[in-house]
Amino acid sequence: MASQTLNSGVISNITAKEKEITGADGPVKGGPTAQAQKHANQRITPQAVSDITEGEKRVTGKDSPIAGGPAGVAQSIETSASQNNSTPSGTLDSATISHITFAEKEITGRDEPTKRGPTAMAQKHAGEPINSQNLHDITEGEKKVTGGEPIKGGPTATAQSELGKSRNS
Known part of the structure; x- marks a missing residue:
């Protein structure tokens, strides 16, 4: 390891x-x-x-x-x-950002994150608790890669899911 x-x-x-x-x-x-x-x-x-x-x-x-x-x-x-720590943190930690990056790759088909895309926006807020402002920024980044609106299971939904899990644990 x-x-x-x-x-x-x-x-x-x-x-x-x-x-x-x-x-x-x-x-x-x-x-x-x-x-x-x-x-x-x-x-x-x-x-x-x-x-x-x-x-x-x-x-x-x-x-x-x-x-x-x-x-x-x-x-x-x-x-x-x-x-190795499976407890959801409710923050934009590297595990959450990694999941956002994966969701972005699913949309773009590219290994590299898009400039000012959802991964870049999440990284801008790395270590911060997930809140309405950074969710808004991630959504704006997602719109950049989708050409319009956030999609089901996309980067914004990934961050929202992390936040929801942290509140339920």
Whole structure:
């Protein structure tokens, strides 16, 4: 099983992904490696993933993380950790975001999330409790990929389902 902490091996993988993006010899100040180092030897949490995502956005200049990038390294580990905890959290944690991403892929047929789509909107609110504002943002992202309205079983429904389960547990 993959490590669930931001140990030197995980940080090294994040650094390698950052170098692929920047072409630089070392990490960028405020970039994903620097953000990961702030959480060194701690459990990978949604907040750590969010910080690494912000660092990645800083080096790419994009609104959302890139597929297979530094944030993806941390998110995949955090997702596997949170899947071991099956209690619904009612937050936009990596497990919920992973489900939203899956629902988006079902709509688009693409592995990469759409810029300003539902996954990107969910990641913007990573670690936050699911509420009307972030559901609205996810819905707006979903409309971008559907060309109109949210669909049954889509990303918005996924987030709403997570919220409902958390209230019932």
